[in-house]
Amino acid sequence: MNSLDDTELVKKFVEGKISFLANQNLRIEPAFNTEQLLARKGELVATAKLVGQIRAVLVRQSTAYQELVNRILIAQQYIPTRINPQGLIEYEHCPIPVGYQANCTEFRQLWKAWRVHYSTEPKIPLLMHEGKKWLPVEKITFGKERFFIQVPGDEKMVKIDDRIIWLSPVESTAPVLEPSLKNHQD
Incomplete structure (x- = not known):
């Protein structure tokens, strides 16, 4: 069985396919309309919640994976909108014009x-x-x-x-x- 590298695993997380996936560095853990992206020792990297029809993605700052998650979210047309009171960066889906x-x-x-x-x-x-x-x-x-x-x-x-x-x-x-x-x- 092929193992997903970190980039592919983060892409699966952003796509929102709520299922358990893991590699040697990261894992996705689903729970009722939410999924968490966790680092090797259980450190929270990001959380995605389905709120109605909108996916809200929250990313923890200062993790080794913050920039990777940020780059993949932006490629999927999610942009950071603010830092919430818990210190997590909130992303929202914002369509990017063609071209x-x-x-x-x-x-x-x-x-x-x-x-x-x-x-x-x-x-x-x-x-x-x-x-x-x-x-x-x-x-x-x-x-x-x-x-x-x-x-x-x-x-x-x-x-x-x-x-x-x-x-x-x-x-x-x-x-x-x-x-x-x-x-x-x-």
Whole structure:
């Protein structure tokens, strides 16, 4: 029998096939409308709950698998929305427009893509998540250790190392940005 590697096991977890699966490092344990992704010694990595028709996924921070789970969730069109009072990162399903790819990076990566490819004549805009929709980035400016991202009807203030969700065109010459499997500690 073929053993699933960590990536394949996390993909099965995200797909929501509620059944017991395991490899030497991770296991999925189902329980009434919930499944947990656990590390080798029983450490909680993530929980997925079926609430009505919506799957809520909660990911524990600072585990060895956080970035892997994050990357796979984003590939499946789940984006982090907030950190709940228990310190878990909450993800929600948010469809990504055709022709775009999701990026969950420090702001510095968006700033680099903007300066190199979009600040002069953007043909296909970069998009930022706002509420329940994606809005085009109109302009990015810098002032006093903060950046200001203009989207239609609003302006967001961020620091260079803030993590943000943004979309870049797939056909673009902008760099394809995926979070590494290591935590960024700047």
